[in-house]
Amino acid sequence: MSIQQYLKEIGRGKDGARPLSRPQAAELMGWLLDGQAHPLQVGAFCLAMRIKGETAAEMAGFMDAMHARLPLTEAPASPVVVLPSYNGARRLPVLTPLLALLLVREGLPVLLHGATTETSRTTATQVLAHLGHSPESHLRAPDPGELLLMGPRQLLPGLADLLDARATIGLRNPAHSLVKHFNPLGRGGFASLVVGCYTHPEYALSMAATHAEAGGHALLLRGMEGEPVADPRRQPAMRAILHGQTVQEWTTESGTIPTLPELPPHLDAAATAAFTREVLQGQRPLPATLATQVQAIVALHRQLQTACTPASPALPVTPGAHA
Known part of the structure; x- marks a missing residue:
């Protein structure tokens, strides 16, 4: 079908719109990522999907298109922990860098995009710059105990354009949900563990459904202001998913914790970096919720590594089998 025909399918309003199949969604997203759509068509797509809402099959199809356009990389020595970080600090400090560096200290390879x-x-990224970490210009698999930083424009320029469309349109579009599922090593079919977050409880089910459709591996939790890190003020519910199936669920949210941890007094990058460094050096206590999240990721990574040993062949990049 043409772009116009797809827009007719998804643009008939909340009740009249028809969902796309996974291959159809992949074809449509491919045109958008490749810059083959007129700017008016891009805007129509963003608004139509905002009104209609995405199905799990559509989200998986969109990811298929993204994975197909990624560069091929060498197989990682160990499953990579993927941290999508697209929100940043608004009212609370961004502690995703602390989570990333705690995982690196555990010997895990971490890719933060x-x-x-x-x-x-x-x-x-701003906080990590104060800690001596710079973004890479080319995608590769990080080594065990290494943190690799990537920006969306370095990964997929078309994806970055869709994210930037928010500034013009004023509304989120499917790209803002896609990046929370996005595994930049997906083209090779390598086993990677995506730490995905949501801000509204209803998205816990839709994100789990997307990973089920895509056969992915993930730890899902209600993040801190949209970041994939546990809120230090409360213990979040967490869902572990391997090969699309829920394998474990951790404690449900239980309100505020008895003793609130000390957090940086300011939200700027320098203050947050100083706090991060002090926690890593043992000069400040590690918030208990982050300690629990790190333990969960390490345990899930161990299960994934056991299931996908280095001697095992890479998972095929076919619908339903994306890592």
Whole structure:
């Protein structure tokens, strides 16, 4: 079908719109990522999907298109932990860099990708710059105990354009949900563990459904202001998913914790980096919720590594089998 025909299918309003199949969604997203759509068509797609809402099959199809356009990389020595970081700090400090460096200290390979479309927020990349970490210009698999940073434009320029469309349209579009599922190593079919977050409880089910459709591996939780890190003020519910199936669920949210942890007094990158460094050096206590999240990721990574040993062949990149 043409782009116009797809827009007719999804643009008939909340009750009249028809869902796309996974291959159809992949074809449509491919045209958008390749810059083959007129700017008016891009805007129509963003608004139509905002009104209609995405199905799990559509989200999986969109990811298929993204994975197909990624560069091939060498197989990682160990499953990679993927941290999508696209929100940053608004009212609370962005602690995603602390989570990433705690995982690195555990010997895990970590790939953090992200940016923000809101210039007033402090980002994880800005904090990590104060800690001596710079983004890479080319995608590769990080080694065990290494943190690799990537921006969306370095990964997929078309994806970055869709994210940037928010500034013009004023509304989120499917790209803002896609990045929370996005595994940049997906083209090779390598086993990667995506730490995905949501801000509204209803998205817990839709995100789990997307990973089920795509056969992915993930730890899902209600993140801190949209970041994939546990809120230090409360213990979040967490869902572990391997090969699309829920394998474990951790404690449900239980309100505020008895003793609130000490957090940085300011939200700027320098203050957050100083706090992060002090926690890593043992000069400040590690918030209990982050300690629990790190333990969950390490345990899930161990299960994934056992299931996908280095001697095992890479998972095929076919519908339903994306890592």
